Amino acid sequence: MSKEAIAERLKPVGELCLQGDDCGSGSPAAAAASGGGDSGGKSGEEIYNSVCMACHETGAAGAPVRSDEAAWSERTSKGFDTLLAHSINGFNAMPARGGNPNLSDEEMHAATAYLLEPVMDVPAQGSGEQAASDGGEASGEGQEAASADAGQQEQQAMAQNDAGGDQEGANADQGGAAETAAAGNDGASDLPGADKIGSCVACHGQDGMGTAPMYPNLAGQNAAYMESALKAYRAGERQGGMSAVMTPMASSLSDEDITDIAEYYSQQTP
Numbered sequence: 001m002s003k004e005a006i007a008e009r010l011k012p013v014g015e016l017c018l019q020g021d022d023c024g025s026g027s028p029a030a031a032a033a034s035g036g037g038d039s040g041g042k043s044g045e046e047i048y049n050s051v052c053m054a055c056h057e058t059g060a061a062g063a064p065v066r067s068d069e070a071a072w073s074e075r076t077s078k079g080f081d082t083l084l085a086h087s088i089n090g091f092n093a094m095p096a097r098g099g100n101p102n103l104s105d106e107e108m109h110a111a112t113a114y115l116l117e118p119v120m121d122v123p124a125q126g127s128g129e130q131a132a133s134d135g136g137e138a139s140g141e142g143q144e145a146a147s148a149d150a151g152q153q154e155q156q157a158m159a160q161n162d163a164g165g166d167q168e169g170a171n172a173d174q175g176g177a178a179e180t181a182a183a184g185n186d187g188a189s190d191l192p193g194a195d196k197i198g199s200c201v202a203c204h205g206q207d208g209m210g211t212a213p214m215y216p217n218l219a220g221q222n223a224a225y226m227e228s229a230l231k232a233y234r235a236g237e238r239q240g241g242m243s244a245v246m247t248p249m250a251s252s253l254s255d256e257d258i259t260d261i262a263e264y265y266s267q268q269t270p
Contacts, residue, residue, distance in 0.1 A: 011251075022086050035240070042107055042110070042112030043110065043114075044109075044110035044111045044112075044115075045111050045114050045135045047103065047107055047110060047111040047113045047114075048066075048114045048115055050096050051098040051099070051100050051103070051111065052111060052115060053066075054204070054245050054248060054249065055094070055245070056115060058244045058245055059209075060203075060244070061092075061093040061094070061202075061203065061212050061214065061215070062092070062093065062212070062243065063093075063094065066115055066118060067118040067119065068119075069118075069119050072116070072119040072120070073119075074120055076100070076116070076120040078117065080112075080113075080120065080122060080123055083112060084108065084109060084112050084117065086109050087111070087112045088105060088108050090196070092212070092213045093202065093203070093212040093215075094202065095201055095202045095211075098111070098202070099198055099201050099202045100198065106125065109125055110125070112216035113125075136184065191263070191264045191267060192260040192263060192264065193257075193260035193261040193263055193264030193265070194264060196253075196257050196260050196264075197261055197264060197265075199249045199252070199253075200218075200249075200265075203215040203245075204216075204217075204218045206219050207219060208220070208221075208265045208268035208270070209270075214242075217270060218265035218268070219265060219269060220266065220268060220269060221265060221266055221270045222261075222266065222268040223262040223263050223265075223266035224262075226262035226265060226266065227258050227259055227262040230246075230250050230253065230258045230261070230262065231244040231250075231255075231258060233247050233249075233250040234247070234250035234251050234253060236256070
């Protein structure tokens with residue numbers, strides 16, 4: 001077996017995406033070969049492989065696995081526009097745009113279409129653009145379901161903010177870092193790992209608080225412990241549990257990245 005073939009087999013299934021990077025893209029030739037002309041040279045398959053597959057191939061966080069018709073049956077009944085709105089705006093444990101804010105609405109349409117092609121008829125590019133440009137406001141019963149879901153998420157977010165209000169007031173000095181991390185303000189960007197947590201926020205949040213009960217809170221955790229755990233996942237030494245997701249995520253991180261990410265989360269207020 002050639003070195004190139006070995007390298008291809010060992011290539012990680014996911015990559016770290018930093019704000020400002022050209023994420024979710026592959027070579028122009030590969031994009032053209034897989035029909036990516038409608039998404040600015042990036043095929044839906046390429047975007048899916050770099051952003052979405054960590055969850056939608058493993059079922060992490062309850063994500064429906066691609067091609068699993070039973071898992072998708074109820075979801076697809078809501079219509080493509082609603083599912084596209086979920087991809088763009090976020091839904092349950094899934095962050096907006098899969099955690100990559102650099103993806104355009106057109107690229108999200110391409111990636112969502114690729115994800116759903118095995119389980120439903122996907123409309124041509126353009127029919128879902130109005131839903132995307134209006135923040136996912138599609139008409140009909142599907143939109144009503146999406147609006148209800150969004151309203152429930154907003155209520156949960158408001159409840160969490162209210163619960164954390166007293167703590168932020170009592171810990172003004174430390175609360176600044178946690179507040180800016182949660183809101184995406186300039187204070188959080190001063191921390192070394194703030195630009196390196198793109199692959200972490202889908203599960204552990206920007207503020208270090210797990211986005212679902214199955215994900216541990218990282219806020220305020222010991223930095224040395226988190227650094228050691230990430231390196232163990234990267235080396236394949238830590239098995240079971242969420243290793244199917246963590247190992248490919250950690251495999252793209254350098255020692256410096258891991259140190260900065262661990263330090264970032266250790267500085268967040270629980």
